Amino acid sequence: MSLPALDDAPRPVRPRGPATVLALPVRSVPLLRARIVPLLQGAAARIVPPLVVLALIVAAWQFLCSGPTSSLPAPTQVLNDSWELITDPFFDRGGLDKGLFWHLLASLERVIEGYAIAAVVGIGLGMLIGQSRLAMRGLDPIFQVLRTVPPLAWLPLSLAAFRDGEPSAIFVIFITAVWPVVINTAVGIRNIPQDYQNVARVLRLNAFEYATKIMVPAAAPYIFTGLKIGIGLSWLAIVAAEMLIGGTGIGFFIWDAWNSSLISDIIVALIYVGLVGFLLDRLVALIGSIVTRGTSNS
Numbered sequence: 001m002s003l004p005a006l007d008d009a010p011r012p013v014r015p016r017g018p019a020t021v022l023a024l025p026v027r028s029v030p031l032l033r034a035r036i037v038p039l040l041q042g043a044a045a046r047i048v049p050p051l052v053v054l055a056l057i058v059a060a061w062q063f064l065c066s067g068p069t070s071s072l073p074a075p076t077q078v079l080n081d082s083w084e085l086i087t088d089p090f091f092d093r094g095g096l097d098k099g100l101f102w103h104l105l106a107s108l109e110r111v112i113e114g115y116a117i118a119a120v121v122g123i124g125l126g127m128l129i130g131q132s133r134l135a136m137r138g139l140d141p142i143f144q145v146l147r148t149v150p151p152l153a154w155l156p157l158s159l160a161a162f163r164d165g166e167p168s169a170i171f172v173i174f175i176t177a178v179w180p181v182v183i184n185t186a187v188g189i190r191n192i193p194q195d196y197q198n199v200a201r202v203l204r205l206n207a208f209e210y211a212t213k214i215m216v217p218a219a220a221p222y223i224f225t226g227l228k229i230g231i232g233l234s235w236l237a238i239v240a241a242e243m244l245i246g247g248t249g250i251g252f253f254i255w256d257a258w259n260s261s262l263i264s265d266i267i268v269a270l271i272y273v274g275l276v277g278f279l280l281d282r283l284v285a286l287i288g289s290i291v292t293r294g295t296s297n298s
Helices: 028-064 075-081 083-087 100-131 133-146 151-162 165-190 194-203 207-245 250-259 263-291
Strands: none
Touching (some): 075 263, 100 165, 100 207, 133 165, 194 207, 207 250, 250 263
């Protein structure tokens, strides 16, 4: 009988230690790139075109106003003439010698007061007109006539009534902003679906519950459209009104700069006016989008 070969002999089993887990590298860079690149592309698509157009406008402005016979200053001259006004908008030397921040703040305070009153009154009147045919027939023709009156045409009447420039300016803001709020609110109330009204009858909601749970939420997109239009008109009206009532305010600053032949200061103030108006518009639109959950027409 032959012995088995050494290679065929069974080998002793050695005890093995605990298994080790190999951590595979996570490919996080491509994932981050897939998320960040579209965001950067979207931001560039929104930011680059306005910057290009702005650069072309400034270049054309510089070219057209660089000559010695130009009546308007070029951008480089505006920076040279109004550098202190641009870099230090917070200075206050007493009296009316203030930086642009304080003039803008005074104008914003007037706008907020008049606009808040217009929002409350406009929404209330719009709800009344929207749900009452009798109120619509009685008030709508009058409102259609009054809303065509230019805002500044109300200023002499308000000055005669209040005997003070501050409440007169606030009244001009109110009478300017209230009409788009009234009209859009009334349209929104009239466009409430009949199914919503049927549900309110089935649930036997009282007038307050119907207004807060059905009417205002359903008409909110129209209401914020009116509020957005109103804030823009308010900012336009206050600048013109302050040119006439005097005192502090961005409108008065522009008029005072004109009387002092400071054209560069006027241009800087106009840029500030445009930026603040844009921010006010975006703020109301953002609030409308949050309240209506993205269904606002603004």
